[in-house]
Amino acid sequence: MSWWEGVDESRLFVALEPSASGNCEGQLLALCNPKSGNKMCYLLTNGTLQEIHWFKQSYGSWFLGDYVSEDGRLYTATPVDPVFVLLPLFDEARMKRGDDPGKFRQIDEIIFVNGYPGYQYLYSIAEQSMQVVCDFKEIGSTKFFRLNDSKVLAWLSYKVNQVKQTLATLDKNYAAQDEKDTLAEAVSLLGEYLKDEPWLKLLCSYLNLDLQAAAKPLNTEILESTEEGNSPSSFCPVQEKSGNDKKTSRTGRQIKKAKVERDSRNIKEMFSRASRRG
Numbered sequence: 001m002s003w004w005e006g007v008d009e010s011r012l013f014v015a016l017e018p019s020a021s022g023n024c025e026g027q028l029l030a031l032c033n034p035k036s037g038n039k040m041c042y043l044l045t046n047g048t049l050q051e052i053h054w055f056k057q058s059y060g061s062w063f064l065g066d067y068v069s070e071d072g073r074l075y076t077a078t079p080v081d082p083v084f085v086l087l088p089l090f091d092e093a094r095m096k097r098g099d100d101p102g103k104f105r106q107i108d109e110i111i112f113v114n115g116y117p118g119y120q121y122l123y124s125i126a127e128q129s130m131q132v133v134c135d136f137k138e139i140g141s142t143k144f145f146r147l148n149d150s151k152v153l154a155w156l157s158y159k160v161n162q163v164k165q166t167l168a169t170l171d172k173n174y175a176a177q178d179e180k181d182t183l184a185e186a187v188s189l190l191g192e193y194l195k196d197e198p199w200l201k202l203l204c205s206y207l208n209l210d211l212q213a214a215a216k217p218l219n220t221e222i223l224e225s226t227e228e229g230n231s232p233s234s235f236c237p238v239q240e241k242s243g244n245d246k247k248t249s250r251t252g253r254q255i256k257k258a259k260v261e262r263d264s265r266n267i268k269e270m271f272s273r274a275s276r277r278g
Contacts, residue, residue, distance in 0.1 A: 010064060010067065010069045010071070011069070011071055011073070011075055012062045012064070012069060012071075012073070012074055012075065013075040013076075013077070014074065014075065014076045014077070015043065015045075015050060015076070015077035016045075016048070016050065016077070016079065025045070026043055026044055026045030026046075027043070027044045027045070027118075027121055028041060028042070028043055028044075029041070029042045029043070029044055029118030029119075029121060029122075030042075030116060030118050031085060031116060031118050031119060032085075032088065032113070032116065034084050034085050034087060034088055034193050034194065034195070035191075035192060035193055035194060035195055037088075039116075040052075042080075042085070042118070043077045044121055044122070047124070047125065048079055049079070049080055049082045049085065049122070049125065050077040050078055050079050050080060051077070051078060051080045052075060052076070052077050053075070053076050053078070054073045054074065054075045054076070055073065055074045055076075056072055056073040056074070057072065059072070060072025080193075081129070081159075082122060082125050082126065082129045083129050083130060083132065083133060083155065084193040084194070085122075086111070086122065086126050086129070086130055087133070087147075087152070087194075087199070088195065089110055089111060089113065089119070090110055090130060090133075090134065090145065090147040091147055093105045093109065093110040093147075094146050094147050096147075101135075101146065101148075102146055102147070103146065104135075104136075104137060104144035104145065104146045105144060105145060105146070106142060106143070106144055106145075107123055107126050107127050107143065107145060108123065110126070110145065111123065111126055127143065130145060131145075132151065132155055133147060133148060133151045133152045133155050134146060134147050134148055134151065135147075135148045135151075149202070152199065153202060153203065153206045156190065156194075156199070156203050156206075157203070157206060157207065159190055160183070160186045160187055160190060160203075160207065161186075163186035163189055163190065164182050164183060164186045167182055167185060167186060168182070180209075180214060181214065183207065183209060183214075184209060184211060184214035187200075187203060187204065187207065187209060187211060188211065190203075191211075
C-alpha cells in the first residue's frame with residue numbers, strides 16, 4: 001500500500017519528483033522539530049528526508065482536473081539535512097557532563113525515542129550522515145557514535161558559508177549589503193533548526209557574532225483587514241497610519257487605491273438575464 005492511499009480527502013502536495021531509478025513510495029514520519037521539540041511531519045522517500053509545511057489563505061480551493069478540493073491549503077515538502085533533525089538525539093544520547101566528552105552509543109539506541117517510532121526509519125541515514133559530526137569506532141561489525149562539539153561547529157560554519165553564498169545569488173541586495181549583515185541572516189536561517197542552547201550560542205561565539213545586535217528590527221504593525229475577501233492580515237505587514245490616514249507598505253511607499261469601475265453590472269444580473277432569454 002502506498003503512503004498516500006487511504007486518504008479520505010484530496011490535498012495539493014508539492015514535492016521533489018522521484019529519481020528515474022527510484023519509486024514514488026515513501027513514508028510519512030512524525031519526528032521532533034530540532035529547535036522547539038514539537039511534533040512535526042516529515043516525508044522520507046528514496047533515502048531523502050523532507051520537511052512538510054503548509055500555507056493557507058482565508059478563503060481558497062483548488063481545481064484539480066474535474067474535481068474541486070475544498071482544502072485550499074498548499075502543502076510543500078523540501079529536503080532537509082538529516083543532521084539537523086538528529087543532532088538533538090545524539091547530543092542527549094552521549095550524556096555529556098562538564099568536560100567529559102560523553103559515551104559512545106549504538107545507532108539503534110540513539111534513535112530509539114518513546115512515542116516517535118518514525119526515527120527507526122532513519123537508521124541507514126543516521127549511520128551515513130552523522131559521521132561528519134561524530135567520533136565513531138567499530139568493534140567487530142558494530143559502530144559506536146559519540147557527538148563531537150568541534151566537528152559540529154566546523155560543520156555548522158560550513159553550512160553558514162553555503163547559505164551566505166546562496167543568499168548572494170538570490171537578490172542583488174544581498175550581494176550589495178555588508179558581509180556582517182549577510183552573516184547574521186545566514187545564522188538566523190540556520191537558527192530555525194538549532195536550539196539556542198548550546199548550538200546557536202556556540203555558533204555565534206565561534207563566528208564572533210552578536211546576533212541580537214546585528215538584527216535590524218522592523219517598525220511594522222499588523223493591521224487587521226476591514227474588508228471581506230482580502231488576504232489574511234498576517235501576510236500584510238504595514239507601518240502605522242500617518243496623520244492623513246494613508247496606509248504605507250514596509251518600504252514606505254504609499255499603497256495605491258483600487259480603481260472603482262463605473263457603469264458596471266452585477267454578475268448575478270447578467271446570468272439571470274441570460275436564463276430568461278433561454
